Amino acid sequence: MENAKAAHINELVRVSEGIASKRDAIITASWRRCVADHKLDPTVRREAYILPHERLCLHRDAMDEFLRMARFGLEALYHQVAGMGYALLLTDSNGVTVDFIGDRASDDDLRRTGLYLGADWNEGRAGTCAVGTCIATGEALTVHQTDHFDATHIPLTCTAAPVFHSGGGLAAVLDISALRSPEPKISQYLALQLVKAYTHKIENANLYNNFRREWVVKLSASQEFAEVDPDFVMALDGAGRIIGFNHRAWQLLAGEGEGREDLIGRSFSDLFDCQVDDLVRFVRSLPTDQRTLHLRRSGTPLFAQAMPPPAIAVPRPRKEDEGNLPKPLQAMCGDDPALKAVLTRAAKLVNTRMSLLIHGETGTGKEHLAKALHQSSVRAAKPFVAVNCAALPEALIESELFGYEPGSFTGATSRGKKGLILEADGGTLFLDEIGDMPLSSQTRLLRVLAEREVTPIGRTKAVSVDVRVIAATHRDLVELIKAGTFRDDLYFRLNGAVFTVPPLRQRGDLDWLIDRLLAERAERDGIGYTIAAPALAALRAHGWPGNVRELVNALDYACAVCTDGLIELMDIPDPVQRSGVFEAWPASAPTPAPDSADPAVRLREVLRRLHWNVSAAARDMGVDRSTIHRQMRRFGIVPPHRLD
Numbered sequence: 001m002e003n004a005k006a007a008h009i010n011e012l013v014r015v016s017e018g019i020a021s022k023r024d025a026i027i028t029a030s031w032r033r034c035v036a037d038h039k040l041d042p043t044v045r046r047e048a049y050i051l052p053h054e055r056l057c058l059h060r061d062a063m064d065e066f067l068r069m070a071r072f073g074l075e076a077l078y079h080q081v082a083g084m085g086y087a088l089l090l091t092d093s094n095g096v097t098v099d100f101i102g103d104r105a106s107d108d109d110l111r112r113t114g115l116y117l118g119a120d121w122n123e124g125r126a127g128t129c130a131v132g133t134c135i136a137t138g139e140a141l142t143v144h145q146t147d148h149f150d151a152t153h154i155p156l157t158c159t160a161a162p163v164f165h166s167g168g169g170l171a172a173v174l175d176i177s178a179l180r181s182p183e184p185k186i187s188q189y190l191a192l193q194l195v196k197a198y199t200h201k202i203e204n205a206n207l208y209n210n211f212r213r214e215w216v217v218k219l220s221a222s223q224e225f226a227e228v229d230p231d232f233v234m235a236l237d238g239a240g241r242i243i244g245f246n247h248r249a250w251q252l253l254a255g256e257g258e259g260r261e262d263l264i265g266r267s268f269s270d271l272f273d274c275q276v277d278d279l280v281r282f283v284r285s286l287p288t289d290q291r292t293l294h295l296r297r298s299g300t301p302l303f304a305q306a307m308p309p310p311a312i313a314v315p316r317p318r319k320e321d322e323g324n325l326p327k328p329l330q331a332m333c334g335d336d337p338a339l340k341a342v343l344t345r346a347a348k349l350v351n352t353r354m355s356l357l358i359h360g361e362t363g364t365g366k367e368h369l370a371k372a373l374h375q376s377s378v379r380a381a382k383p384f385v386a387v388n389c390a391a392l393p394e395a396l397i398e399s400e401l402f403g404y405e406p407g408s409f410t411g412a413t414s415r416g417k418k419g420l421i422l423e424a425d426g427g428t429l430f431l432d433e434i435g436d437m438p439l440s441s442q443t444r445l446l447r448v449l450a451e452r453e454v455t456p457i458g459r460t461k462a463v464s465v466d467v468r469v470i471a472a473t474h475r476d477l478v479e480l481i482k483a484g485t486f487r488d489d490l491y492f493r494l495n496g497a498v499f500t501v502p503p504l505r506q507r508g509d510l511d512w513l514i515d516r517l518l519a520e521r522a523e524r525d526g527i528g529y530t531i532a533a534p535a536l537a538a539l540r541a542h543g544w545p546g547n548v549r550e551l552v553n554a555l556d557y558a559c560a561v562c563t564d565g566l567i568e569l570m571d572i573p574d575p576v577q578r579s580g581v582f583e584a585w586p587a588s589a590p591t592p593a594p595d596s597a598d599p600a601v602r603l604r605e606v607l608r609r610l611h612w613n614v615s616a617a618a619r620d621m622g623v624d625r626s627t628i629h630r631q632m633r634r635f636g637i638v639p640p641h642r643l644d
């Protein structure tokens with residue numbers, strides 16, 4: 001045995017030095033990666049590494065819902081191979097074994113060799129192995145006996161295949177391994193086919209689970225299999241765009257050089273000779289042998305089955321919905337075409353259960369819009385519950401949102417807590433600053449959205465809940481997804497429809513808004529307000545970085561300090577007066593003497609503070625980058641790196 005290990009190490013060294021080998025290319029490429037990239041020494045043997053229990057729990061918690069769903073697939077596969085000496089491992093995308101089924105009689109051997117719960121099979125740690133190399137390449141493969149990099153693993157045969165998320169990223173790896181096997185690698189051929197078949201089943205189950213309320217289209221070359229075991233599965237939103245897919249669908253549809261994520265958002269009718277509205281025919285009206293559609297690129301015919309979203313009882317639109325906007329939405333804007341278009345589209349969705357996502361800078365009125373949507377809907381008589389995800393401490397967010405049973409954790413009150421989601425039952429839950437929600441809460445929120453159930457902390461049984469979720473953010477969620485701090489599956493659930501509330505400086509109805517807010521204050525205070533021309537000019541000239549909130553505050557201040565209801569320039573808050581001058585500064589004006597209230601000095605200060613980053617300064621001052629550039633030219637401000 002020691003000789004075999006020595007020969008193995010010799011071969012590894014030769015291959016890593018570039019000498020050709022008869023082994024599969026995927027194996028030799030991995031050996032070279034282990035030496036060149038992972039800096040593993042072929043002569044050093046490493047025992048299997050099993051994560052401590054607490055760390056394993058973190059890995060398991062992060063994919064809790066997926067694990068529950070995949071368990072059935074694991075058990076079904078284990079039944080197929082029971083008695084043949086195989087153990088089954090499901091690892092996360094880092095190679096940590098988060099689920100495991102093995103023969104109890106071999107428990108000690110399995111644990112020692114790392115075929116066990118908590119074992120880390122990342123290629124960087126374990127060397128060439130089925131799980132690690134599958135993660136590194138995205139390919140299904142068998143790593144048989146001396147294919148392993150580390151001589152410690154030579155007795156094993158391991159076969160693994162990737163399981164992808166319905167949004168494209170790697171979700172998990174399914175592995176089937178044995179402590180002993182015949183020498184020829186071909187002996188594992190059936191194991192490879194089985195693992196591939198089960199990863200496909202798990203992917204499909206995950207997709208159906210994630211998109212229970214969307215159109216799901218199943219396609220197969222066989223009429224009989226389209227329903228029961230389709231090859232290609234896709235989820236579509238109401239506009240017919242792809243929002244989820246299985247790996248085979250990606251292989252079928254992706255163009256040259258396209259990544260998995262590129263398929264998201266593609267129009268179904270661009271890829272197939274079929275519109276989303278035609279899918280209804282594939283549900284029941286056509287005989288099964290006529291339920292075919294064709295791939296546009298190649299003309300390939302495929303049999304189709306479609307699962308429609310569950311029917312939602314939408315009450316007949318009220319009279320006012322038919323032409324004009326519902327009153328609460330109407331009250332949000334004057335004659336601004338961009339905002340009007342947003343409100344008109346939103347009005348059509350008030351009574352759907354679709355989750356909505358509202359984008360916009362701070363203070364633009366995202367919560368105001370969410371409330372107006374709630375008040376315009378049939379849920380108006382039920383609660384509107386707003387949660388600021390950024391303001392809730394991470395430790396409290398779960399108990400605040402999901403509630404808890406009496407005494408379920410240290411610090412829990414003796415009466416327990418209902419939780420904000422259940423408080424909103426029947427009404428609307430507004431999740432402000434959703435981009436700041438911690439990942440663990442995102443996982444639980446996803447389950448609430450998918451299953452319409454909440455499980456309060458300390459309770460084993462879920463409680464069903466009926467909420468309309470509207471989320472808002474001023475952050476770029478796609479960037480957060482790329483950075484790994486926001487779940488892509490939650491994003492796809494939330495963005496049933498996306499609205500962007502324009503910043504106040506871009507709105508064409510500022511005068512209307514000022515009038516409206518003053519009229520509201522007049523009614524509140526029992527006094528009529530008039531605004532003098534210079535004061536109005538200052539309001540018009542301001543950049544409003546704080547948007548409507550800043551305007552509301554400015555007018556509240558002006559109403560409080562003005563005399564006899566006449567708002568003069570001096571009644572406007574200082575910063576607004578000043579930046580009014582700043583914005584309206586004539587191009588030919590002489591450069592003013594330095595003074596901290598001076599716009600040139602202020603701009604220079606902001607730029608210096610933000611290391612001369614024009615975009616950051618524009619954000620800080622609530623104006624466009626072009627305004628900053630223009631004003632730098634006007635005031636002769638030159639960044640230090642351009643001085644020479």
Ligand SMILES: Nc1ncnc2c1ncn2[C@@H]1O[C@H](COP(=O)(O)OP(=O)(O)OP(=O)(O)O)[C@@H](O)[C@H]1O
Pocket residue numbers: 331332333360361362363364365366367368369432472474548549552
């Ligand atoms: N169209 C509007 N008409 C009247 N008041 C408005 C309008 N839009 C916003 N407001 C008022 O402006 C203030 C800020 O609005 P809101 O809280 O909805 O903004 P937001 O975009 O949710 O802010 P943040 O991102 O900071 O949470 C509130 O006092 C709100 O009542």
